[in-house]
Amino acid sequence: MKSVQIGNFDSLSTAPTNWAGNIAFGASSVLHPATVEQAQAAVRSSHKVRVLGSGHSFNRIADTNGTLIxxxxxKRNISIDAEAQSVTIDGGATYADIAPQLHRAGFALANVASLPSITVAGAVVTATHGSGDGNKNLSAAVSALKLITTDGELISLKRGDAAFEGAVVSLGSLGVIVELTLDIVPSFDIRQNVYLNLPMATVTNRLDELMSRAYSVSLFTRWQGETTDQIWVKARAQAGEPAEEIFGATPATIPCHPIPGMDGTSCTRQMGVVGPWHERLFHFAIGSTASAGAELQSEFFVARKDAPTAIEALHAVQDTFAPALFISEIRSVAADNLWLSSAYQQDTIGFHFTWKPDWEPALSAIGAIEATLRPLRARPHWAKVFTMPSDEVQALFPRLTDFCDLADRLDSASKFRNRFVTDLLFA
Ligand SMILES: Cc1cc2nc3c(=O)[nH]c(=O)nc-3n(C[C@H](O)[C@H](O)[C@H](O)COP(=O)(O)OP(=O)(O)OC[C@H]3O[C@@H](n4cnc5c(N)ncnc54)[C@H](O)[C@@H]3O)c2cc1C
Incomplete structure (x- = not known):
């Protein structure tokens, strides 16, 4: 890797890796522009470019053999427009950067993912999501963005523009997002309770009742035996006192971590203590460490109506993948209209898998999951590990051709395409 100085950019002389350590980026240089103008200069002077957010993706989506920016x-920019109920932020900001400030100003994001330390831009280009029947994935909160395109020029796109619904979930392939505007709502309080040992048959038979019983519900299971491990219920405070039990599942009496046996004190406060949205909706508390990074992740999304079939099918083949698993999480995501969103035009249930960090057993388990969910046309999470062939992936996204046309228009030099997206989307 070259050590590069352009203007007063910093550069790295060692190859960075992603958070999990399973990807060493192949970039010839890594630049840290301090201004938008420097970022524009970096794009102009580079043949191939990708942006690196916080590096929490598990595949080569952020990789490049050119310049990593x-x-x-x-400079962190968090500018709240109370009347428009929106916040404008810079392209490097993380949810941990913006959430406390929003709360202090009396506002909230409608939903967040499990981890606060990911960048907003990295989350929205990959259709990252939390849970909740009424909650869309995080990309759907974007109302405008500013992009540096191939020639270093800045363009703005806003909701309602012809290309907008194609430009948000972009897998980082349209340019460098230097500014985003997000919808916000008045701040709200949440009460989080964890319940243990729900029979798996109840999940299959009463999924709608389970998922709709609170603002955000997650089910955690190791797919072993006949019960799920935990239900995390994040309810609006005004929804009243928590249930004493949920279909036979009983309340936890100590703070829980999604992975049974791990220390729950790194997680957001549980056991019904009311607190602000940003101290409850993430699973992991701002400033805490989720884990050491010794894990891999995959996730697949099926249409909501197919979820009971998916659960039964996965339960039936649990022995083919459970030994490689730390934990699995089941969440609901509402439909949106973003072309490459995993919830494009269908209410969706996401099946997430946190794998032990052993590549071969994890790959074999992922293959088993994909084979099981193939008849249900499960879409993969762009930022996690999957092995489905590109033609199968392409067939799952009806607006893919429109997205490729948009990429050809905005990035005629294919500067922002890396091998991962070229093979997956453009081949
Ligand atoms: C512990 C853990 C928990 C997670 N929890 C969840 C969860 O609850 N829900 C979920 O859906 N996912 C989850 N993920 C996955 C995570 O949300 C995604 O990997 C997300 O992309 C991470 O953001 P990042 O900033 O690390 O992006 P990176 O991994 O750095 O990059 C991802 C993509 O975004 C692009 N990108 C980043 N910034 C920009 C920019 N400014 N302009 C253009 N492109 C850009 C990159 O080029 C790349 O293509 C989790 C991951 C981990 C490690």
């Missing part, structure tokens, strides 16, 4: 040194 990190926006972590951009």
């Amino acid at each position: 990190s926006l972590s040194k951009l």
Whole structure:
């Protein structure tokens, strides 16, 4: 890797890796522009470019053999428009950067993912999501964005523009997002309770009742035996006192971690203590460490109506993948209209898998999951590990051709395409 100085950019001389350590980026240089103008200069002077967010993806989506640009040194900009109920932020900001400030100003994001330390831009281009029947994935909160395109020029796109619904979930392939505007709502309080040992048959038979019983519900299971491990219920405070039991599942009496046996004190406060949205909706508390990174992740999304079939099918083949698993999480995500969203035009249930960090057993388990969910046309999470062939992936996204046309228009030099997206989407 070259050590590069352009203007007063910093550069790295060692190859960075992703958070999990399973990907060593192949970039010839890594630049940390401190201003948008420096980022524009970096794009102009580079043949191939990708942006690196916080590096929490598990595949080569952020990789490049050209220039990797990190926006972590951009000045944090968090500008709230109370009347428009929106916040405008810079392209390097993380949810941990913006959430406390939003709360202090009396506002909230409608939903967040499990981890606060990921960048907003990295989350929205990959259709990252939380849970909740009424909650869309995080990309759906974007109302405008500013992009540096191939020639270094800045363009703005806003909701309602012809290309907008194609430009948000972009897998980082349209340019460098230097600014985003997000919808916000008045701040709200949440009460989080964890319940243990729900029979798996109840999940299959009463999924709608389970998922709709609170603002955000997650089910955690190791797919072993006949019960799920935990239900995390995040309810609006005004919804009243928590249930004493849920279909036979009983309340936890100590703080829980999604992975049974791990220390729950790194997680957001549980056991019904009311607190602000940003201290309950993430699973992991701002400033805490989720885990050491010794894990891999995959996730597949099926249409909501097919979820009971998916659960039964996965339960039936549990022995083919459970030994490689730390934990699995089942969440609901509402439909949106973003072309490459995993919830494009269908209410969706996501089946997430946190794998032990052993590549071969994890790959074999992922293959078993994909084979099981193939008849249900399960869409993969763009930022996690999957092995489905590209033609199968392409067939799952009806607006893919429109997205490729948009990419050809905005990035005629294919500067922002890396091998991962070229093979997956453009081949
Ligand atoms: C512990 C853990 C928990 C997680 N929890 C969840 C969860 O609850 N729900 C969920 O859906 N996912 C989850 N994920 C996955 C995670 O949300 C995604 O990997 C997300 O992309 C991470 O954001 P990042 O900033 O690390 O992006 P990176 O991994 O750095 O990059 C991802 C993509 O975004 C692009 N990108 C980043 N910034 C920009 C920019 N400014 N302009 C253009 N492109 C850009 C990159 O080029 C790349 O293509 C989790 C991951 C981990 C490690």
